[in-house]
Amino acid sequence: MKVVWTVVAIMGLVVGGVVAASAQDVGSLGGRISFAGDPPAKKKLDVTKDKEVCGKTELYDESLVVGPDKGVKNVVVTVVGAKGGKFASQKATLDQRGCTYTPRVVVVPTTGELDILNSDGILHNIHTYSTANPAINKAQPKFKKVLTEKFGKPEIIKASCDAHAWMTGWIVATDHPFVGVTDEKGNFAIKNVPPGNYKVEIWHETLGKQVKEVSIKAKEEAKLTAELKK
Template sequence: MVIKDVKVCAKIDHYDDRLVVGKDGGIKNVVISLDSVSGGKSIDSLGTEFVLDQKICAYKPHILIVPVNQQIMILNNDGILHNIHTYGKLNRSVNLAQPRFKKKLKLTLEKPEKVQVRCDVHGWMSAWFIVVEHAYYTVTDSAGRFSLNGVPPGTYRLNIWQELLGEKSVQVTVTAGEESELHFAFEEKKESD
């Protein structure tokens, strides 16, 4: 329920975006990565601009894949106070106020790690910086699908991570010029877990 900055934040409904399941059971925002790919595409292929926007009191995107030592631009066009509170283990945690007049804030993270970011003003606001050292990372779409391209032939460990459901990994073999297909599911968690 929106109880803070109602005029801005209540323009849209806010849902718990930690676990978003599509109508066919596909899970959005699952982080997929490949271990130990030698050669292949460079980390530059992840792009040159890494932006976290605070839009109507929600983070866009919920998961931002960003290379180590790359500048993250954090935007605030909401016209109200937000704050950027990161929860890193390897990276120094920061807690930066972003008042309404401060429309841009820069942040750089040095160590590969999944860093949660939250806003202390609006308790429902939560996102993740996935700080990475190589380009073989992606995130599932709203149907729970993903694709990773430019993978040199070989056998790899593929990691699957979801913030509430945890992590698992599978082996995948990539053959030159062919598409490898992969399906996986998370087990249903019991209430006592």
């Protein structure tokens, strides 16, 4: 009898906890990812095609962008195993503007959709190299302003354009909202994380993957810093 009461009590606490957590007892994770070593020199891309559109502004190789104070841009930070949470939006947008992908790394909910825009008004094609999701290679001619795609399985997918060989982008399909991408200073922020101890995956397209552990407390911002090297 005693046991039953204990169980009921615990269940009550858990339910109460979840309800409370969904209300305001959540924490957040913020931090900065930096580059260990000397920042690589900026490399100009050779625009060989459609110069009147692609050559308007100078294009640089963005496969590794190190900002001031060695912050690395476009690093994907993922809190693994956190439950609940809502996506701010089910839609994400990837623009092809000036023959680059803006943003270079785009986060898409697996339940949502990705609008691929063609602001350039020239022929692009979106060619993805995925394994969990179906690989696509679809043309996006001038008249096709928006192409909407779904990525139902969590995966980080490389996308490129066969018409403009220098174009590379990354689509981060995720089934939870606890994903952040660093800005040019290397900073990121992930809001509304339920308290707990988590593993955090830090991934960059050229610098590879790191795993760290972090403890998130209610109403507090946990800090995470990491250094990536070549």
